[in-house]
Amino acid sequence: MMVRAERSRWQAFGQGFVAHGFTMYPVLLLLVIVGAVVAPRFLSTINLINILEQVSVLGLTTIGLSFVVLIGRLDLSLEGIVGFAPMLAAVLMASASAGGYGVELPGWAGLLVALGSAGLIGFFNGFMVVRVGLNPFISTLGLLVLLRGSILIISNGRSIYSPGAALTYLGSAKIAGLPVSVLVFLAVAVLVGCIFQYHRYGRALYAIGRNEEAARAAGIDVDRVIWSAFVFAGLLAGLAGVLMTGRLDSAVTTQGEGIIFSAFAAAVIGGVSLGGGKGNIIGVVSGVLLIGVINNLLTLAQVPSFYVQASTGAVIIVAAVLTTLASRRSSGVKTRT
């Protein structure tokens, strides 16, 4: 009997471990150990901070994505927002000689433009899904392509360098040796994590993702929650874009390209179910860190860049398999009468 109790305690621990999003942390730890052995530079403070700085853009995008994925939707246009929002701000801020429109908005207004346009795009996505009733895959895919084109239109196909300190501060400044972008990412992760776990809005998200009709019958304003989830996703993608522009000290026309794939990968690796209603921020962060660490390790190990991309893809598949197996083993209990 003792053995049995012991085993079920382990089982309970395992279930909680997976359910709370810790599945990937042992893998992450393993990678760090491997990294430390393979590349001595890996564990240096500079490199670790570098990794965090690199993942903060992906991290914010993935957190934004998890809003809509939790309710069983998706938003491909986030990638377009990462590029478009800071570009719009940059062309309005930069002088005509630097490729701008000559409006020369002050810095704080530029920041407002970037986040405001990001939120508006999210609002538009919500409108298309909730009011018009489009499938989010197709409506946000269309918008993604439209935004990529719009970036080229508004910038006339040219990147804008040094758009202004207010826009680039978040992505380039450091406080006590830590990049502000990392602090922003961590703050948003903690805040959104608390909202998902302890806020009524988070409860509504999970309920809608798992059984939309039941959420409706319980009196939750389902349409409003879905709509707002798209707005939050857009806002966070806009913030990610601002950080990226800051780090590069320029709004580049190709900014954000391909980030949506990494964001989906990070979310799934972190245990977020694309079917909705499952996953949390602890998991999302693990997925983001995993991708960041792998990229960094491959670069440090001087793997040729062609191989970096292919092996990142392979790792994503392996990690997704691991996550799926773990969550299937720990839950999936279904009873009937």
Place this chain on the structure above:
Amino acid sequence: MVVEPKAPIVEMRQITKTFGSTRALRGVDFTVLPGEIHALLGRNGAGKSTLVSCLSGIVAADSGRVRIGQADIIANGESYAAALRDEIAHVQQTPRLFDLLTVAENLFLENPAVRRRGWVSHRQMIARAAQVLETWGIEISPTALAGQLGAGTRQLLEIIKALNRGVPVMILDEPTAALSNAEKRVLFDHVRALKAQGVSFVYISHHLDEVFEIADTVTILRDGQTVTERAAVSSLDVETIADLMMGQKTQRSVREDFTDASAPPLLEARGLRLGKGTVDFQVRKGEIVALAGPVGSGKEDLAMILAGHKAPLGGRVFSPSGKLPVIGLVPTDRHASGYVGLLGVRENVTLGGLDLLSGGLGFIDRGREAAHVGDLARRTNVIAASLEQPVGQLSGGNQQKVVFARALCRDPQVIVALSPTRGVDVGAKEQLYGLLRDLAAKGMGVVVVSDEEDEISQLANRVVIVFEEEIVGELVGDYSMKDLILRMEGVA
């Protein structure tokens, strides 16, 4: 002449099945003879559906032996459905039809009869489907989409599909739940005809009158074990069966009247338009009022409008006191819209009152939540391992209690309950009736939508008959069961 005892067509020996920590079946034996209609009875959660699912292979048994005809399986938890494919057909509680395929396509899916060298002949399929529909007296086109049909027709289609496969054993799990009386007659006629041809049936139903009408043999399960095996139906009566299912004597409760006629109505509807006519309606303090009428009469719509979950075509719902009361809703289908299966009891109940249980910034007050949900779970008698247990793992009765707890989360003055005890066993039913009476006694207005005469007569102080989107009659106070049945059938 020596009569040879028939060899059983189905033999299940020492079947066990465990879901997570729930031991659904604990070594069950089950035998069916050829040409027999064998009723499988038991309360919700007794293991009926699990046993027949193990029989058809939808769920793989953990251990034991399943033999159907020639197929013989030693169960070890691995799926064996494929081996039984040609031996048994299983009609589940909810129809599994392809909504976007036509009736004919649904009926003849994977049926070799309409195939010529691997290609499906559409013309032949439609002709045969029309023929089948005709013998069943169903007036729909074989080319109609399955998704557009009513619940009863869908259920019949599912049954027809299974019967058409020509297998020697059929499982019918609550086949009549969505059927009208006429549809039920047609079904029973076909079942008897097939029985005469030697087909065996395993029949699950909550309606004991059906069991007495059609079954030959009865097996009763309780807590995953057999309490009565292969009793002849003629040797049993309703009381005995109920006692065997419950494990203890039960008595049906009777209605009580707490209506406060002096107080102004809690909720009033005037000139509501559901369809053609208009409806006036009111709910008083302490009153339990039932909305009754045939399927599609508009009684559900009226209830949803009263609960504020649907907009009427015209008219208004208001309260004479000015401010609309808080209304709790128990929706009609708990699986579809009642609970969130993966979430625990606590989170499900809280969904009903997220605003109430959260502080100024919208963060849930965990302490208040735990206290409030604990209190509601006690009042509704929810039995779960803990308040964190996913509701999907609970028995039907306990799931429904969770739905009630959610509806009560905001301390409503009016509760609207649609089919409050559908698919719930006798014990849980009585507990829910007790709860509703208790709420009425505390001055709440209760609106119940029901198809069951027994339920209405046990609960309602007033019965409102809805027919073709209008209120056509009312029974108040001391009405008799006979009045009620006649009114509900549209006779009186």
